[in-house]
């Protein structure tokens with residue numbers, strides 16, 4: 001008998017709550033954008049766009065568009081039933097990947113501009129990031145376990161490229177800026193790398209091996225998304241506003 005893994009009340013309610021949080025944050029970020037001179041607005045606009053895309057994607061998931069089903073046959077090697085095969089149908093929230101394919105490059109752009117990275121490095125970080133999300137999407141919809149983890153491995157390699165750009169190149173080049181910007185970059189890039197590293201772990205136990213319920217998956221991503229977008233955004237913009245003219249883009 002196949003197993004069906006679907007969201008329940010907890011998951012659905014969580015999706016609505018995050019939708020509202022993303023919506024309110026977006027309005028706040030646009031309001032903050034209007035209060036700074038237009039030359040300082042790029043970070044504000046970028047950050048507002050990030051939560052705008054998240055608002056749309058959480059709405060899509062909450063009304064149950066942006067959700068598909070994926071069937072996979074998992075081989076169990078249990079004590080009493082050696083080598084039994086179990087078909088698992090699980091809801092896959094593909095709207096997340098649409099969201100991430102746009103918002104993670106924008107988040108990286110925020111960080112790259114803060115550090116003052118050059119065009120080539122920014123492009124490498126962003127392209128690697130898009131490859132990470134797309135291969136993650138293919139991983140989510142494969143029907144066999146082998147290829148699934150193959151795609152996952154590719155996504156992880158792409159992620160390492162992103163980490164390298166931020167942690168090595170970003171950290172190096174930000175030293176050319178003032179001390180306040182350098183310290184702030186280390187803090188917010190460190191926060192980002194810790195958060196981002198949790199995503200593939202959740203994916204591995206939820207979508208990947210399917211040991212975690214859809215509800216728990218939704219709650220875990222909800223917490224991470226709130227930290228990675230609104231909390232990240234408020235931190236970036238308040239700090240940037242307080243650094244009088246130092247950490248502007250150009």
Ligand code: RET
Nearest residue numbers: 136155156159196199200203225228229
């Ligand atoms: C996947 C699965 C495949 C392996 C890796 C992944 C990484 C995902 C990341 C997502 C970050 C999302 C953010 C969202 C903001 O709200 C695709 C889960 C490495 C890093 C920051």
